[in-house]
Amino acid sequence: MRQTTGTYGGRSAQERRAERRERFLQAGLEQFGDKPGFRAASVTALCEAAGLSTRQFYEEFRNLEEVLAQLHLLVNDWTEEAVLRALADTGGLAFEQRIAAVLRAYVTEATADPRRLRIAFVEIIGVSAELERQRLVRRSRWVALIVAEAEAAVGRGEAAPRDFRIAATAFIGAVNGLLHDWTAGQFEATLEQVVEELVALLLGAVRPPSARP
Structure with a gap:
């Protein structure tokens, strides 16, 4: 045409x-x-x-699925931009402070609009094999980001070296479930309480038992 x-x-x-x-x-x-x-x-x-x-x-657009796919990418892009800004702003901080700032940026952006959260965590699930591949590709980018930060912490002596991929993947799943239930009203908590729990969860995943407080 x-x-x-x-x-x-x-x-x-x-x-x-x-x-x-x-x-x-x-x-x-x-x-x-x-x-x-x-x-x-x-x-x-x-x-x-x-x-x-x-x-x-x-x-x-070819169909409604293509609209959903584009929205899913946009929602992830917006959240990723907020996280990258937080990373850029906290380059000189210790690992715990850096992680707290990054997770606060992620949670704030991801939950700023409940419609975005529903598209990213609910509506995208089980639509088609193509959208499932897209979801997993974007999920792998978040896993890669966490692994990169954990390995950087190893280089600074703030974490013990190991393969962080399993822990990062488990953490992403926990984040998605927590944010979904929180915004759905399954429990009451402030933004800071949610961030504190996620920081503790991530630190527990990437640090050996001897290094945990």
């Missing part, structure tokens, strides 16, 4: 298309991250929420 070129209303075709895509993604965030949820959503309802036509939808 040939794409429309030129300008209209002072905006190029590329700018108009980017705006439409953004409106579809925003509608997807609302539809998938709240009610009715991805499995009960429809292209028609999504288009109505975006204020656009089904023809415009299929110019941007």
